[in-house]
Amino acid sequence: MGRNKILIVDDEEIMRSSLSDWLREDGYYVLAVEDGYKAIEKVEEEDWDLAIVDLKMPKIDGLEVLKKISKIRPKLPVVIITAYATVDTAVMAIKSGAADYIVKPFNPEEISVVIAKLVEHQRLVKENIQLRKELSKRFKFQDLIGKGANMQKLIEMIKTVAPTKSTILIKGESGTGKELVARAIHDLSPRKKFPFVAAACGAIPESLLEAELFGYEKGAFTGAVSQHKGRIELADTGTLFLDEIGDISSKTQVDLLRFIQEREFRRVGGKIPIKVDIRIIAATNKNLEEMISKEEFREDLYYRLNVITIEVPSLRERKEDIPILANHFMEKFSLDAGKKMYGISDQAMRALMEFSWPGNVRQLENAIEHAVVVANELEIQTKDLPKYFITHETEQNLPQTSQSLEEVEKKYIRRVLDTHNWNIRKSATILGINRVTLYNKIKKYKLKKE
Amino acid sequence: MAKKYIYLKAIGSVEPSILEDAVKSLSSISPCRIIKDHEYPLFAFEPKRNQYYARKIIERLVCGLPPDCEKLIGVTDIDLCTPVLTFVYGEAQFDGRVALVSLNRLRQEYYDLPSNNELLVERLVKVCTHELGHCYGLFHCNDPKCVMHLSNNILGIDSKKRTFCVRCADFFNKRNRKENCG
Numbered sequence: 283m284g285r286n287k288i289l290i291v292d293d294e295e296i297m298r299s300s301l302s303d304w305l306r307e308d309g310y311y312v313l314a315v316e317d318g319y320k321a322i323e324k325v326e327e328e329d330w331d332l333a334i335v336d337l338k339m340p341k342i343d344g345l346e347v348l349k350k351i352s353k354i355r356p357k358l359p360v361v362i363i364t365a366y367a368t369v370d371t372a373v374m375a376i377k378s379g380a381a382d383y384i385v386k387p388f389n390p391e392e393i394s395v396v397i398a399k400l401v402e403h404q405r406l407v408k409e410n411i412q413l414r415k416e417l418s419k420r421f422k423f424q425d426l427i428g429k430g431a432n433m434q435k436l437i438e439m440i441k442t443v444a445p446t447k448s449t450i451l452i453k454g455e456s457g458t459g460k461e462l463v464a465r466a467i468h469d470l471s472p473r474k475k476f477p478f479v480a481a482a483c484g485a486i487p488e489s490l491l492e493a494e495l496f497g498y499e500k501g502a503f504t505g506a507v508s509q510h511k512g513r514i515e516l517a518d519t520g521t522l523f524l525d526e527i528g529d530i531s532s533k534t535q536v537d538l539l540r541f542i543q544e545r546e547f548r549r550v551g552g553k554i555p556i557k558v559d560i561r562i563i564a565a566t567n568k569n570l571e572e573m574i575s576k577e578e579f580r581e582d583l584y585y586r587l588n589v590i591t592i593e594v595p596s597l598r599e600r601k602e603d604i605p606i607l608a609n610h611f612m613e614k615f616s617l618d619a620g621k622k623m624y625g626i627s628d629q630a631m632r633a634l635m636e637f638s639w640p641g642n643v644r645q646l647e648n649a650i651e652h653a654v655v656v657a658n659e660l661e662i663q664t665k666d667l668p669k670y671f672i673t674h675e676t677e678q679n680l681p682q683t684s685q686s687l688e689e690v691e692k693k694y695i696r697r698v699l700d701t702h703n704w705n706i707r708k709s710a711t712i713l714g715i716n717r718v719t720l721y722n723k724i725k726k727y728k729l730k731k732e
Numbered sequence: 733m734a735k736k737y738i739y740l741k742a743i744g745s746v747e748p749s750i751l752e753d754a755v756k757s758l759s760s761i762s763p764c765r766i767i768k769d770h771e772y773p774l775f776a777f778e779p780k781r782n783q784y785y786a787r788k789i790i791e792r793l794v795c796g797l798p799p800d801c802e803k804l805i806g807v808t809d810i811d812l813c814t815p816v817l818t819f820v821y822g823e824a825q826f827d828g829r830v831a832l833v834s835l836n837r838l839r840q841e842y843y844d845l846p847s848n849n850e851l852l853v854e855r856l857v858k859v860c861t862h863e864l865g866h867c868y869g870l871f872h873c874n875d876p877k878c879v880m881h882l883s884n885n886i887l888g889i890d891s892k893k894r895t896f897c898v899r900c901a902d903f904f905n906k907r908n909r910k911e912n913c914g
Contacts, residue, residue, distance in 0.1 A: 294815075
């Protein structure tokens, strides 16, 4: 655990240095500034555990500083100190949200207790926030739903590889639940109490990806107003999930390879190498071997990532799981919408079973959410399913059996795009894929707006 | 390489026997020597508080270090304070060469109790060792028995040992060896 950080604001140099020296002996990291504006700037830039603010200062007084700090960081405790104590200012300080009000010079015993208590309280507040975050994301094995042989094989594989330290590459189409698999591995591993940090490499613009992964120092580039920890640093002692790894540029591939080999990195604009202990799980919906042969992906990076491979089956490969998944989503969304729903009609279920699901489980989830919202009966009917679904599957517009899956997918994507005037966000939602995947498919099939 | 000493410097009037007894104990850490300055540090007196600013005295002590001095601890009978604290038992330059200790609040008489020189020496050794620890870069320690544990009252000083815990001792010895090797 790092040292607790205390910010001191006092216009008198002797007070600043005397209090700083005393707190440093107690092991705190201390920064002392001479006026309120500088203090506000520091609070905006960095996270602190406690602020000690003098009441009477020339440029901006302590109560005004307290109010501004409380707006920026409402949970940061602020102690007001003064050599001119009055009942009025004490009441005002506490009413304005001060954690305590102490008169200078301090009795060493009193100030020690106040500071230790507030710092400990702040530690517990931070820990509580972190634990809540973790808890809300905590993996439940029932998130990976499916009783079919393919799914059971996948679950067994997860259980086998989770306790190891090995790097894992998860392969699977869009919407198959690769992140859920990564979370399951993390939550079944000895690192489960530590962070799981995901980075959707394909969704982050190339120009920002380096800073997002490795972090940056203040002033490293225009707009870097404060130091920023990257995803790699945040994942220290835990797991880093690199989603859509096939979408990263060759420069980022080199940076990642170096990091994986040396297990240390430098923040952008930073000089000091930072060592981290993380497990890496990468995922892709692309054929990396093909990309290697086209020199679009580094072979050395591929072998570093591909220590263990896990293939997540598409929904087409586990159609037997559609009823259980559809019912699970129906229960989830009807609960969210406050609607009483009892099931899915036989006809609607048949339609679901016969569909090709290019967007996999994510598309099925979206379809059921749509159905729950529009349904006005206790069971989901075929008419409640999304329009694209009905026109394609139940109005006998099924593709000819001589067509390949790629041809069907190409035609289907074009139709959804045309129907929605090439609105990418809307089309991606209907197809059950993310926007990056849709852009990639448009590029792959050379589709153009006519 | 010339041998270096920890100096105990009496400031004002301090009973020689107290310093001599303290040196016997402190010699187990490093060889010690005693020097005397009978002048009171009036430049550091704060009339409003009727106390002396510890830092001002330390700043003056830094200017007159003997050539063979490794660290110097000023020992005085006057009551010490800092601008932010109502009193201090001692003050040190963190990671520096000089510290200052007051006997004033270590005496039983301060608490209206009968004089006890043995206890006074015991307390002086603890505060000197604590401040010396700061001079060697040691922070306060969480172990309540360790001499580097923060003591804000006399009971706190009496309840801890005069020695470092294992962790602080390890740090202290490494730093001590490093500084002595130049």
